[in-house]
Amino acid sequence: MIKNIALGAFLLISSFVFAQNSAMSSAEAKAFVTKVSSETKEIKTLQADFTQTKKLDFLDKSIVTYGKMSLKSPNSLSWKYTKPYQYSIVFKDNKIYINDQGKKSSVDAKSKTFEKINKLIVRSSNGHMFNDPEFVVRYSKNSNYNIATFLPKSSQLLKYIKQIELQFSKNESTVSQVNMTEASGDxxxxxxxxxxxxxPISASEFSL
Known part of the structure; x- marks a missing residue:
């Protein structure tokens, strides 16, 4: 249950783009990685509003939620859902802290799948995600986005995630959208x- 919640929180995450994608050439991929890595290496904090759309195989209607994401280098990440319910997940110091409408709990994230996902999200703000040894990365593009698709290498991660796609708006170096396909097809x-x-981000953003 907690795994599904955490995966959903992260991956969270669209109006799927129907534009035709084409693979980047090796030169284009190298230039893209260099640009993102260079322009994001000075990011210490990042905040954004988000809309999450989750489609489950057993439901006809997608689940849409809204909230705010806060990230602080090197390893603090907060997802706070505000509509249609209040729910918070904080990743900090190898732990996952959850506040489900006042009911608080924590889980040790060290050496678990959560830690790998957490690192990928954090690294997406500083360009370091492209050389994560847990994933094979494929680069593509369309008229609106540059796209990095992460394919898990480990059998452990493949039990939960088929792929994670990070989309970057043209001329932008931070992630605009995240699309995840779970092993189940959700x-x-x-x-x-x-x-x-x-x-500036208040310390309260990373506490429950």
């Missing part, structure tokens, strides 16, 4: 907006 899409970089 999908989660997150669209970010109102992104703020290096703005």
């Amino acid at each position: 999908t989660t899409n997150i669209v970010f907006k109102n992104t703020k970089i290096n703005a």
Whole structure:
């Protein structure tokens, strides 16, 4: 249950883009990685509003939720859902802290799948995710986005995730959308907006 919640929280995450994707050339992929890595290496904090759309195989209607994501280098990440319910997940110091409408709990995340997912999300703000040894990365593009698709290598991660797709708006170096396909076939899409970089973040954002 907690695994499904955490995966959904992260991956959270769209209006799927129906534009035709084409593979980047090796030169284009290298230029894209270099640009993102260079422009994001100075990011210390990042905040954004998000809309999450999750489609489950056994439901006809998608589940849409809204909230705010806060990230602080090196390893603090907070997802706070505000509509249609209040729910918070904080990843900090190798632990996952959950507040489900006042009911609080924590889980040790060390050496678990959660830690790998957490690192990928954090690294998406500083360009380090492209050389994560847990994933094979494929690069593509369409008229609106540059796209990095992460395919898990480990059998442990493949039990939960088929792929994670990070979309970057043209001329932008931070993630605009995250699309995840779980091993079950369920999908989660997150669209970010109102992104703020290096703005002060209160410590209360990472506490429950």
